[in-house]
Amino acid sequence: MTLRRKLRIIHTSDTHLGDDWDPDSAQRALSAVVDGVHDLRGDALLIAGDAFDNARISDAVLDFFVSEIGRAAVPTVILPGNHDLYDSASLYLRSPFVTAPDNLHIISGTRGQTLSFPDLALEVWGRAMDSHTPAFRPLAGIPNGRNGHWRVAMAHGHFHYPDDTEERSSPIHPHEIAEASCDYIALGHWERFEDVSQNGVTAFYSGSPMGASSARGRVAVNVVCFDATQTNPVSVVQAALPITT
Numbered sequence: 723m724t725l726r727r728k729l730r731i732i733h734t735s736d737t738h739l740g741d742d743w744d745p746d747s748a749q750r751a752l753s754a755v756v757d758g759v760h761d762l763r764g765d766a767l768l769i770a771g772d773a774f775d776n777a778r779i780s781d782a783v784l785d786f787f788v789s790e791i792g793r794a795a796v797p798t799v800i801l802p803g804n805h806d807l808y809d810s811a812s813l814y815l816r817s818p819f820v821t822a823p824d825n826l827h828i829i830s831g832t833r834g835q836t837l838s839f840p841d842l843a844l845e846v847w848g849r850a851m852d853s854h855t856p857a858f859r860p861l862a863g864i865p866n867g868r869n870g871h872w873r874v875a876m877a878h879g880h881f882h883y884p885d886d887t888e889e890r891s892s893p894i895h896p897h898e899i900a901e902a903s904c905d906y907i908a909l910g911h912w913e914r915f916e917d918v919s920q921n922g923v924t925a926f927y928s929g930s931p932m933g934a935s936s937a938r939g940r941v942a943v944n945v946v947c948f949d950a951t952q953t954n955p956v957s958v959v960q961a962a963l964p965i966t967t
């Protein structure tokens with residue numbers, strides 16, 4: 723018998739709400755993702771960093787975000803990234819989040835934090851970014867040991883392919899993925915969809931909703947299916963969603 727029920731998780735990142743260049747399209751993209759959570763029958767939504775573009779954005783943008791996440795209705799986990807750092811001036815400390823709906827969860831532990839969702843037999847670990855530097859390691863401190871629940875890690879940073887020897891901020895190295903004790907790593911920071919799985923540990927960038935979509939008028943998200951009865955218990959597909967507003 724397994725504690726692990728079937729799960730379907732919707733993974734996105736880098737929505738960059740409040741982007742001065744095109745604020746309306748970022749909001750429409752988030753709304754399309756939230757609609758997609760319902761249409762795809764997602765059990766949870768993960769936003770792997772840079773939900774917001776900068777810390778100067780208005781409360782109206784935060785209010786919009788909080789309201790949309792409330793509309794998603796399923797547990798939603800937000801990981802702060804380099805554009806929406808979790809530092810002393812973080813936008814996540816502002817008033818719209820004080821009255822946020824119960825389904826909105828922000829990873830605030832800058833040395834790592836695990837959130838548990840017993841109803842889903844799911845644990846989500848992440849490390850909130852407080853500074854975007856080469857010293858910040860998004861996967862450092864991921865716990866070992868398992869309790870029979872699905873475990874997902876969220877990380878916002880730059881994956882180093884073996885030939886990428888440049889020093890970058892918030893680096894993620896192949897061996898860190900290979901050694902991670904989890905079923906899936908939801909990555910953010912890159913605009914595009916990319917599979918960077920290592921040694922049987924499934925790890926994907928979702929890309930931003932618009933950046934990952936190959937079609938105009940659509941956004942794309944990762945749909946991550948967990949099913950312990952399958953030979954490959956974790957599978958990932960991209961789903962295209964219409965922008966309707």
Ligand SMILES: [Mn+2]
Pocket residue numbers: 771772803804805878910911912
């Ligand atoms: Mn980023």
